[in-house]
Amino acid sequence: MTTIHVAGGIGRAPTAMAAYDAALADANLHNYNLVAVSSVIPADATIEVVDRAPDLGAAGNQLTVVEGRSVVAPDEAAETATTAIAWATGPGPGLFYEASGTDPDAVEAAARRGLDAGCELREWEFTDRDTLVSTVDADGGGHTAAVVLAAYGDSEPIC
Structure with missing residues (x-):
């Protein structure tokens, strides 16, 4: 059975990429090459929400993730960087849906509206739903980033 760790992180730095990297570090997912997948949760997977992801393998390995990401530049009028992942599970496969922006409630x-729409497309039974939101105040002193990642299992060597 695969465990999918869901973790959020925030970061601030002088560039957008550095802020994103800092947010990944906050979630302890900064040392992997991330491979993004769309949204389907395997039927045998379990979801575990964590403050920081555990060690999932060697640095430089590839790690399969569903990712929400929001990065705000210092010259933007936004007050926050916010992202969320919502998920639905049941006795069979499940779904993740992500959304990003600057208004935490929106x-x-x-993310929940998208998840509802995705569930309606499938004839699967969904018994449990949850959401993780990551938000950080954009202080204007640099780039600000928020991430939420669902990391599938352990990392694997790239080659």
Whole structure:
């Protein structure tokens, strides 16, 4: 059975990429090459929400993730960087849906609306739903980033 760790992080730095990297470090997912997948949770997976992801393998390995990401530049008028992942599970496969933006309530609502729409497309039974939101105040002193990642199992060597 695969464990999918869901973790959020925030970061601030002088560039957008550095702020993103700092947010990944906050979630302890900064040392992997992330491979993004769309949204389907395998039927045998379990979801574990964590403050920081555990060690999932060697640095430089590839790690499969569903990722929500929001980065705000210092010259933007936004007050926050916010992202969310919502998920639904049941006795069979499940779904993740992500949303990003600058309004925490709107981002969470968008992730849930998307999840509802995705569930309606499938004839699967969904018994449990949850959401993780990551938000950080944009202080204007640099780039600000928020991430939420669902990391599938352990990392694997790239080659």
